[in-house]
Amino acid sequence: MRQILKSVFVISNLSFALFSAPSFADDAADVGKLLRAGQISEALQKVDGALAVRPKDAQMRFLKGLILTEQNKSAEAINIFTKLTDDYPELPEPYNNLAVLYAASGQYDKARASLEMAIRTNPTYGTAHENLGDVYAKLASQAYDKALQLDSGNATAKLKLTLVRNLVGNTTGGTNPKTSPSPAIQIAQTASAKAPVAPTPTKQATAPVKAEPEPVKAETTSKSKASQIQDKDEDDVMKAIENWAKAWSNKDTNAYLAHYAKDFQTPKGESRKVWAEERRERIEGKGRISVKIESAKVNIDGNNATVKFRQIYTSDRLTANSRKTINMTKQDGKWQIKQERAGS
Numbered sequence: 613m614r615q616i617l618k619s620v621f622v623i624s625n626l627s628f629a630l631f632s633a634p635s636f637a638d639d640a641a642d643v644g645k646l647l648r649a650g651q652i653s654e655a656l657q658k659v660d661g662a663l664a665v666r667p668k669d670a671q672m673r674f675l676k677g678l679i680l681t682e683q684n685k686s687a688e689a690i691n692i693f694t695k696l697t698d699d700y701p702e703l704p705e706p707y708n709n710l711a712v713l714y715a716a717s718g719q720y721d722k723a724r725a726s727l728e729m730a731i732r733t734n735p736t737y738g739t740a741h742e743n744l745g746d747v748y749a750k751l752a753s754q755a756y757d758k759a760l761q762l763d764s765g766n767a768t769a770k771l772k773l774t775l776v777r778n779l780v781g782n783t784t785g786g787t788n789p790k791t792s793p794s795p796a797i798q799i800a801q802t803a804s805a806k807a808p809v810a811p812t813p814t815k816q817a818t819a820p821v822k823a824e825p826e827p828v829k830a831e832t833t834s835k836s837k838a839s840q841i842q843d844k845d846e847d848d849v850m851k852a853i854e855n856w857a858k859a860w861s862n863k864d865t866n867a868y869l870a871h872y873a874k875d876f877q878t879p880k881g882e883s884r885k886v887w888a889e890e891r892r893e894r895i896e897g898k899g900r901i902s903v904k905i906e907s908a909k910v911n912i913d914g915n916n917a918t919v920k921f922r923q924i925y926t927s928d929r930l931t932a933n934s935r936k937t938i939n940m941t942k943q944d945g946k947w948q949i950k951q952e953r954a955g956s
């Protein structure tokens with residue numbers, strides 16, 4: 613289940629299978645549906661009812677922590693996640709969510725310690741590694757800012773602070789990474805432009821030598837054309853993804869559904885018609901919707917493409933920051949969605 617936390621840091625899925633009996637899966641599924649529908653109070657009632665019967669149920673305790681976070685009851689959420697780390701020290705997810713709460717209140721040292729514990733319990737936990745990078749970047753920003761307070765003329769600290777702030781604050785959404793250089797590249801280009809290198813004077817002028825052009829090999833030309841085609845396909849894929857997110861944000865359901873291929877694999881195996889009707893109700897029944905795409909990576913293989921990105925979904929009742937993978941296929945000259953799933 614996608615966790616629901618209002619934070620700039622990524623939230624991951626808890627490994628419920630480690631401690632949750634199959635007979636309790638329906639309760640978690642019901643809570644998940646309520647959360648996705650924005651019915652926070654109803655979800656909390658469902659969780660409290662389950663905990664009244666099974667007070668040690670780690671899955672329900674974890675879900676309650678998420679709900680309390682959504683309700684801005686950070687202290688209570690921190691208490692629940694802290695007790696979960698005591699009872700289940702082998703699970704990285706409670707540590708990760710503690711870090712998110714600490715970071716949201718500016719307690720970056722505590723956030724760092726929690727994330728290091730998450731990584732210690734599971735060294736392959738990618739979300740914790742990424743979150744730890746964000747925390748380190750924030751700590752670095754504070755350190756450079758302090759250095760500038762002590763010495764306002766420190767040009768090196770200014771440059772580093774700009775780099776870190778651009779890195780942490782890169783939330784433009786809907787940006788094509790192929791046409792927008794990273795903040796670090798932009799600054800490097802600016803710095804180079806300010807210091808042009810003067811040509812070295814020669815002692816004696818010499819007559820220019822006319823060089824014979826080398827013949828262009830057919831293989832090189834072929835590779836160049838192939839590269840251009842690859843770049844165009846990647847641009848077209850990103851434009852399709854951005855238009856899909858834009859249609860979703862505008863609640864233009866017809867345009868949104870038009871981005872899905874004829875052979876789209878529905879998430880639950882239901883018919884395309886049933887799925888489309890459910891999506892129409894979900895989208896048109898909302899108030900404000902904003903869908904942003906960040907950190908997109910495109911991989912092209914012939915007429916198939918895979919796009920991995922961070923999706924920032926915001927509505928009147930819900931904010932969700934999650935990873936997403938979309939498989940696309942080129943049909944009738946257009947890139948359309950064949951399958952989509954949460955996670956990378």
